Amino acid sequence: MARRSDHSREELRKMALAAAEHIVVEQGYEGLSARKVAAAIGYTVGTLYLVFENLDDLILHINARTLDRLHARMTESQAHCTDASDCLLQLGQVYIRFADADPHRWAMVFEHRFSGDQAVPAWYQEKITRMFALVEEGLEPLAGHRTRDEITQASRALWGGVHGICILALAGSLGVAGVDSVQDLTQSLISNYLKGFTGN
Amino acid sequence: MARRSDHSREELRKMALAAAEHIVVEQGYEGLSARKVAAAIGYTVGTLYLVFENLDDLILHINARTLDRLHARMTESQAHCTDASDCLLQLGQVYIRFADADPHRWAMVFEHRFSGDQAVPAWYQEKITRMFALVEEGLEPLAGHRTRDEITQASRALWGGVHGICILALAGSLGVAGVDSVQDLTQSLISNYLKGFTGN
DNA sequence: CTTACAAATGAACGATGTTCAATTAATGTC
DNA sequence: GACATTAATTGAACATCGTTCATTTGTAAG
Numbered sequence: 172m173a174r175r176s177d178h179s180r181e182e183l184r185k186m187a188l189a190a191a192e193h194i195v196v197e198q199g200y201e202g203l204s205a206r207k208v209a210a211a212i213g214y215t216v217g218t219l220y221l222v223f224e225n226l227d228d229l230i231l232h233i234n235a236r237t238l239d240r241l242h243a244r245m246t247e248s249q250a251h252c253t254d255a256s257d258c259l260l261q262l263g264q265v266y267i268r269f270a271d272a273d274p275h276r277w278a279m280v281f282e283h284r285f286s287g288d289q290a291v292p293a294w295y296q297e298k299i300t301r302m303f304a305l306v307e308e309g310l311e312p313l314a315g316h317r318t319r320d321e322i323t324q325a326s327r328a329l330w331g332g333v334h335g336i337c338i339l340a341l342a343g344s345l346g347v348a349g350v351d352s353v354q355d356l357t358q359s360l361i362s363n364y365l366k367g368f369t370g371n
Numbered sequence: 372m373a374r375r376s377d378h379s380r381e382e383l384r385k386m387a388l389a390a391a392e393h394i395v396v397e398q399g400y401e402g403l404s405a406r407k408v409a410a411a412i413g414y415t416v417g418t419l420y421l422v423f424e425n426l427d428d429l430i431l432h433i434n435a436r437t438l439d440r441l442h443a444r445m446t447e448s449q450a451h452c453t454d455a456s457d458c459l460l461q462l463g464q465v466y467i468r469f470a471d472a473d474p475h476r477w478a479m480v481f482e483h484r485f486s487g488d489q490a491v492p493a494w495y496q497e498k499i500t501r502m503f504a505l506v507e508e509g510l511e512p513l514a515g516h517r518t519r520d521e522i523t524q525a526s527r528a529l530w531g532g533v534h535g536i537c538i539l540a541l542a543g544s545l546g547v548a549g550v551d552s553v554q555d556l557t558q559s560l561i562s563n564y565l566k567g568f569t570g571n
Numbered sequence: 572c573t574t575a576c577a578a579a580t581g582a583a584c585g586a587t588g589t590t591c592a593a594t595t596a597a598t599g600t601c
Numbered sequence: 602g603a604c605a606t607t608a609a610t611t612g613a614a615c616a617t618c619g620t621t622c623a624t625t626t627g628t629a630a631g
Contacts (some may be wrong), residue, residue, distance in 0.1 A: 175579070176627085215581065217581070220619095220621075222621070225620070281466060283480060299544050328559040331540070332536060333535065334536065336528060336532060337531075339531045339535075347502075363566075363568065364560065366567030367565065375596070376596090376597075414610075417612070420588095421592075
């Protein structure tokens with residue numbers, strides 16, 4: 172069939188995105204394939220390439236949605252916290268909870284390497300920057316006399332750290348069982364780092 | 372040809388391992404393929420499967436060597452450091468330098484996910500544990516009255532953190548340019564964490 | 572009813588990991 | 602030296618993968 176027009180280009184995009192996310196959630200990121208996505212929405216491979224440049228493009232848009240959800244969770248956690256260091260601890264908690272609840276989609280954001288021949292678009296990079304900005308904001312009230320650059324650096328160090336614990340724990344390399352232990356590690360990292368950062 | 376016996380099984384293993392490492396160093400881990408390795412040592416695919424279970428097995432052994440080298444560097448750094456916190460800072464520096472100097476092999480250790488249907492062998496897991504043990508040892512003199520469990524937890528939090536900075540920086544997600552900036556982040560994380568850890 | 576257009580197809584290409592019957596070189600036996 | 606035995610090596614085969622694009626086919630306009 173051709174020109175079925177059962178669905179508009181935009182509908183097709185959304186269907187493909189949803190189907191692909193479903194596959195990733197269920198089977199992980201190695202389970203994703205163009206033919207599987209196409210079959211799931213009742214079309215063939217070729218159609219997928221009418222709507223996405225390639226698989227990397229599809230993955231980029233899935234990751235964008237994941238980053239949006241993560242950012243939303245992190246943002247809303249900042250409404251219900253008492254003091255500054257509590258706010259940062261909650262950011263960490265939310266981050267770990269998110270990764271634990273949705274490991275496959277979360278892993279795809281940070282483990283998939285996009286093919287080198289064209290860089291990720293600016294709007295995508297911005298979604299990652301935005302996450303660090305949240306940490307930077309949380310750090311500000313604790314920063315005392317520190318310069319902007321020092322705060323930026325601290326937010327990167329701290330959040331890189333939280334991320335690392337998260338990655339290693341989910342990969343099983345930390346010899347740690349259960350989310351609660353990972354939460355403990357994260358809290359330890361954040362609270363000790365903050366003690367050092369605010370100390371002098 | 373058959374029964375050429377140009378090379379023993381063990382020689383074949385070593386040749387394949389060396390060739391595969393060369394490919395990974397040059398082209399990164401996605402450039403690795405069974406046929407390429409086989410061609411590089413002047414044999415065909417089939418021969419490779421006489422000597423390694425599968426590609427995961429090959430990768431496992433490359434990673435093992437990488438982990439051994441990393442462990443050696445980290446260990447030898449501990450001979451030339453003054454006080455305890457300096458020792459830990461040097462561990463971090465060595466870790467970052469190693470990853471920066473050999474990004475492809477280092478990335479393969481931490482980014483390749485082995486197929487789930489059989490767990491990584493104990494001797495491999497031990498090589499990762501051993502790395503954390505080094506941090507634990509370095510932390511001990513600074514631990515004061517803390518329990519073994521607290522020290523173990525601290526070493527995991529701290530090293531997970533260093534690892535996270537390293538991963539994100541190499542992936543370009545930290546918006547940071549050059550090794551030196553990554554070193555700065557790592558030093559910030561370690562020294563601030565230690566201040567908190569030893570503080571009270 | 573015919574023409575024109577564009578949406579959707581699916582065969583084709585060059586890769587991939589993995590297997591295993593077939594081939595072939597070295598060795599042991601007479 | 603010739604033959605049989607044995608095991609080392611092969612490479613075609615299979616099922617998958619991402620990607621492309623000439624071809625088909627449904628729809629709408631003239």
